[in-house]
Amino acid sequence: MLIRKHIQFYGRVQGVGFRFHATYKxxxxxxxxxxxxxxxxxxxxxxQGEPELIDDLVRHLHRQRFVRxxxxxxxxxxxxxERAFKEKW
Numbered sequence: 001m002l003i004r005k006h007i008q009f010y011g012r013v014q015g016v017g018f019r020f021h022a023t024y025k026x027x028x029x030x031x032x033x034x035x036x037x038x039x040x041x042x043x044x045x046x047x048q049g050e051p052e053l054i055d056d057l058v059r060h061l062h063r064q065r066f067v068r069x070x071x072x073x074x075x076x077x078x079x080x081x082e083r084a085f086k087e088k089w
Contacts, residue, residue, distance in 0.1 A: 011070035026085035036088035
């Protein structure tokens with residue numbers, strides 16, 4: 001069953017390769033969506049796919065060397081038609 005989540009990541013998530021790691025792993029897992037930096041220092045993501053694959057992506061981000069996720073706000077949102085995962089500017 002496909003789901004889509006909107007996730008806001010807080011902590012040391014900018015300037016540490018977070019978006020690169022998120023995009024690389026999401027594409028590897030076959031997830032769709034996007035990731036972008038926010039002006040308040042957080043990172044925002046919409047990700048769509050199988051729930052266990054989304055969980056794999058989040059676990060991967062927690063394990064990155066310079067990333068520190070202090071808090072995540074997430075909600076399930078409506079599915080969208082898309083074919084890839086990308087960085088948004």
